[in-house]
Amino acid sequence: MSSSTTPRPGRLGVGVVGAGRVGAVLANALRAAGHAVVGATAVTEASRDRVDALLPGVPVLTVEEVVERAELVLLTVPDDVLPDLVRGLADLGRWQPGQLVVHTSGRHGTEVLAPARAAGAIPLAIHPAMTFTGTSLDLNRLSGCPFAVTAAAPVLPIAQALVVEIGGEPVVLGEDQRPAYHAALAHGANHLVTLVAQAGRALTATGVEEPGRYLEPLLTAALDGALRGGEQDLTGPVVRGDVGTVAAHLAALASLGPDLEDVLAGYRHLARATTRRALAAGRIGEAAAARLLDVLVEPAGAAPGGGATAGGAAPAGTTGPAGTAAPADSAASAGAAAPGAGATAAVVEPVLARTRRELAAALAALPGRTALVMTMGALHDGHLSLVRAARERADHVVVSVYVNPLQFGPGEDLDAYPRDLEGDLALLTGAGVEVVFAPDDAEAYPAEPLVRIDPGPVAGVLEGRTRPGHFAGVLQIVAKVLALVRPDIAVFGEKDAQQLALVRTLVRDLDLGVEIVGVPIRREPDGLAMSSRNAYLSTAERTRALALSRALAAGRDAAGRGVAAALAAATDVLEAAEAVQTDYLALVDPDTFLPLPEGATGPGLLAVAARVGTTRLIDNTRVDLGGQ
Ligand SMILES: Nc1ncnc2c1ncn2[C@@H]1O[C@H](COP(=O)(O)OP(=O)(O)OP(=O)(O)O)[C@@H](O)[C@H]1O
Ligand SMILES: CC(C)(CO)[C@@H](O)C(=O)[O-]
Numbered sequence: 001m002s003s004s005t006t007p008r009p010g011r012l013g014v015g016v017v018g019a020g021r022v023g024a025v026l027a028n029a030l031r032a033a034g035h036a037v038v039g040a041t042a043v044t045e046a047s048r049d050r051v052d053a054l055l056p057g058v059p060v061l062t063v064e065e066v067v068e069r070a071e072l073v074l075l076t077v078p079d080d081v082l083p084d085l086v087r088g089l090a091d092l093g094r095w096q097p098g099q100l101v102v103h104t105s106g107r108h109g110t111e112v113l114a115p116a117r118a119a120g121a122i123p124l125a126i127h128p129a130m131t132f133t134g135t136s137l138d139l140n141r142l143s144g145c146p147f148a149v150t151a152a153a154p155v156l157p158i159a160q161a162l163v164v165e166i167g168g169e170p171v172v173l174g175e176d177q178r179p180a181y182h183a184a185l186a187h188g189a190n191h192l193v194t195l196v197a198q199a200g201r202a203l204t205a206t207g208v209e210e211p212g213r214y215l216e217p218l219l220t221a222a223l224d225g226a227l228r229g230g231e232q233d234l235t236g237p238v239v240r241g242d243v244g245t246v247a248a249h250l251a252a253l254a255s256l257g258p259d260l261e262d263v264l265a266g267y268r269h270l271a272r273a274t275t276r277r278a279l280a281a282g283r284i285g286e287a288a289a290a291r292l293l294d295v296l297v298e299p300a301g302a303a304p305g306g307g308a309t310a311g312g313a314a315p316a317g318t319t320g321p322a323g324t325a326a327p328a329d330s331a332a333s334a335g336a337a338a339p340g341a342g343a344t345a346a347v348v349e350p351v352l353a354r355t356r357r358e359l360a361a362a363l364a365a366l367p368g369r370t371a372l373v374m375t376m377g378a379l380h381d382g383h384l385s386l387v388r389a390a391r392e393r394a395d396h397v398v399v400s401v402y403v404n405p406l407q408f409g410p411g412e413d414l415d416a417y418p419r420d421l422e423g424d425l426a427l428l429t430g431a432g433v434e435v436v437f438a439p440d441d442a443e444a445y446p447a448e449p450l451v452r453i454d455p456g457p458v459a460g461v462l463e464g465r466t467r468p469g470h471f472a473g474v475l476q477i478v479a480k481v482l483a484l485v486r487p488d489i490a491v492f493g494e495k496d497a498q499q500l501a502l503v504r505t506l507v508r509d510l511d512l513g514v515e516i517v518g519v520p521i522r523r524e525p526d527g528l529a530m531s532s533r534n535a536y537l538s539t540a541e542r543t544r545a546l547a548l549s550r551a552l553a554a555g556r557d558a559a560g561r562g563v564a565a566a567l568a569a570a571t572d573v574l575e576a577a578e579a580v581q582t583d584y585l586a587l588v589d590p591d592t593f594l595p596l597p598e599g600a601t602g603p604g605l606l607a608v609a610a611r612v613g614t615t616r617l618i619d620n621t622r623v624d625l626g627g628q
């Protein structure tokens, strides 16, 4: 695009076809610039009134009469009418050689005027980037108004000169640029009107009188900020990562009833777009964006939203498919289409059950298939990916939140373990979870459990070796919560791979009749496996903790050369890391968790546990030892 100043055309006889808002105003301005307006069409009473007001003395004529008398024909008709009008006049032989034919459609260039050009006329397209009322108020708006000008190079100066004469600023635009240019302007200017009206209607519906009093100063400031500072001036719950507030907004708008459905849909759609923009601009993190997009998921049955994702690319060379950060948005959309995601799934607030009795009552209200997600709370996006997997597979999702003392050994972090039930509930609001079971110790273990579960040999290695009694405690609570919830499905994370294997064995050996689903590890964009214990890490430790995922990636890359090579590559990374104390690094059989000997082929599991400062972290990845 470029603008330029050009010579003035001489005095022309101007004819206006379509004395709508734009036509009447532009013809008035051309008249003021010294041209003669020789006639205008005006079919409706409103357009005749406009001719009277803005073009006094100009005769109202038929289209053919206007075209016959005018040296410059101004076509200000709706975009969709334009092609047929131009062709129809060509078919009737009305276009004259040398006649200027100017239209003001934003979307069209001069190709639409080809039939006039074929008859020797000179086609020009000018489009004011302005909104008009069709009254004298508009005359001032032309001053300095940018006009998109499209014309063949030899006649471009004529179009530019016409624009300059009426006080506008010509900006040259290519034929193929016009549709998107026009779409952008319409989206900004026209949809802004809808947006303001929606905000006003929501205020009115909620009982606020004179909504304009609130909207005018706020929206004026917001528009000012948007035009000056762009998206950097964005404020509000999305850039604050305030998921609970966004969920509450959705619920509040939904409660305003069917008349305000479009407001709810608009809010959801624009909040999703805002989330993606805030993420791209680095105003919010990946995890916050994923949580927001989860809450804002399009309800089942609604048209799917945009396909952009919050989940970043998988950290290069970390844990392959299992480590791939699933695109949060697409995962959420998949959840929305799932049987369990009813029309209101996005705003469901879970029922909090603190006791077995409350749990039983809440479960009784849930017919159909139920999926259980067991957690220790301090929820993060790894947990939410379990919830999404659960939603995809069942009608209802129950999440348990309980820090089980039985699985903590002496000197471990039972007391320090992060607990934030309120935050967890906010995170689960709108995630399609119906019930949160959060018992206290007395409710979980009303009596000292005398019957204990022996988890067998797998519990004696790796995690079980460092944490004696850990898996016995895990299986005790898993069996108990399975018995209390009686789900059809229970979902566990592959981050705790040994735990997942043991839970599968528990279910098999005791015929518990529940399907166990494993979910890939969810990672931060830099590769760190998400974990509630990451909250213990200082900034420096957070950086050092990357040694775990990097070691696994190095081991996985070397696995084709054998067990020893994989272990050596991973060990190198861990040893080079500052202040990272390896507890174990092992390449094991994914079923038995026994170390694989050199020469082993096929799949293996490379698992690591390490202390970063005082925080103990675990991670793992599947590897392919080749040879099969
Ligand atoms: N990053 C993750 N990706 C996938 N699943 C996960 C992730 N983190 C935890 N999970 C799963 O969530 C469930 C509950 O785990 P838990 O509440 O112990 O969370 P956690 O973040 O692993 O906490 P911790 O750091 O104490 O181990 C388990 O099945 C666990 O495997
Ligand atoms: C399965 C579990 C919730 C049992 O306490 C816990 O071990 C965990 O969070 O993985």
Ligand code: BAL
Pocket: 376, 407, 496, 499
């Ligand atoms: N995520 C496993 C539970 C624990 O570490 O105790």
